[in-house]
Amino acid sequence: MAEYHLNTPLNEEDTRKLKAGDVVYLNGTIYTARDAAHARLVKLLENGEEFPFPIKGSVIYFVGPTPPKPGDPIGSAGPTTSYRMDSYSPTMLKHGSRGMIGKGGRSQEVKDACKEYGGIYFGATGGAGALLGKQIKSAKVIAYPELGPEAVRELTVEEFPVVVVNDTYGNDLYQLGREQFEVKD
């Protein structure tokens, strides 16, 4: 288990050195999107239309935060369950996005796309919404404001703690971790 401090956007050299189980602290700009936003973003990519943010090397955070208290950039902001994005993520990776942050297992298609395009699926600690929200220094809606909590936001993060779940070699921490600690009678 290695520890890295990485800046976004991520380049392929960075992602190829990561292994399932590594701890990574992210710094820089990341973007939020859940199901509804993904459906629209993927359509833009398929139609070759203008994209709301630079997709090359981008990190996408699957999150639906609580409303911010007055004076705060964002409320509590932990990850949501990722499998709902499984049908969209391969297209995002194919077009150059290189990181996803969520919780819970991904489909084989997503794992294969991580391998092929040099992408990483990071797990953030579900339920650590106060801690994760605190590492978000600014938040700005940049697309689809009508989606409310599901709008696409540009976030500036500092030392945002995540763990590599799916690396670029086809490893899956959920599987490996469990095999290591399972006690068979």
Add this chain to the structure above:
Amino acid sequence: MREVEYNDIVEAVKNMIMTTATNLPEDTLEYLETAYKEEKSEVSKKVIAQLLENAKIARDEKRPLCQDTGLAVFFVRVGADVRVVGGLLKDAINEGTEKGYTDAYLRASTCEPFSRANLKDTVGYNLPAIIHFDIVEGDKIEIEYAAKGGGSENVSRARVFPPAAGKEGIINYVKEVISDAGGNPCPPITVGVGIGGTFEKACISSKHALFRDLGTKNPDPEMAELEEIILEEINKLGIGAMGMGGTKTALGVHIEANPCHIASLPVSVNVQCHSSRHTHITI
């Protein structure tokens, strides 16, 4: 007949919700601290350390512990010798819920089943609350509350077994439910098991079992022993904190059992995440 003001109940419920959203209960904190010490996986240990840090930040800065601030679930025991004046008890609980969720900047998570339209502007902010009533002796109103997140609710299951399934069948069933759930319910979890009764009685019992503090045992020694056996079996699965592999998948297993029909053995498994926000008051 003792009388309690409607508005006093609204206030009490509101306070309960606001405090619980940012303060992890003592029992859960204590069990997470022990889990941190005993966890064998380095990654899981890191995750638990984050949960403890998260609890501290939430408490000190009054930030919600988790962005999923849940549906509000209540178990209410009303004494036969008390009545509410100025409105209905049910309305007071709903009003307190709405006020608590609004004033503490919690997320409104109730929606229509199919259109998924959020109910905050129609029915009310995070309304309706889920309320289970019971009538008991005395002149007090006892209100138990928990915030129930979607991640852990989504993996919960119930089944009616034939009586021959016995303890063995129940142990295997709970293991299967938790194994399939993996990291999705945000482990380390608490597992509520409802045994016996009818189909819906088992479900409600498994929910109520989650309101019990960790460290408390079922008063029936046979059930208490079964709680321990199931806990041990679950922790052999290796799921660990957030499913990243480890020895502390569950912090506790709570059973609530009821007499059942001679033909059936209903079992329900309801899961609560590490963000086990629960509390109770007596008015």
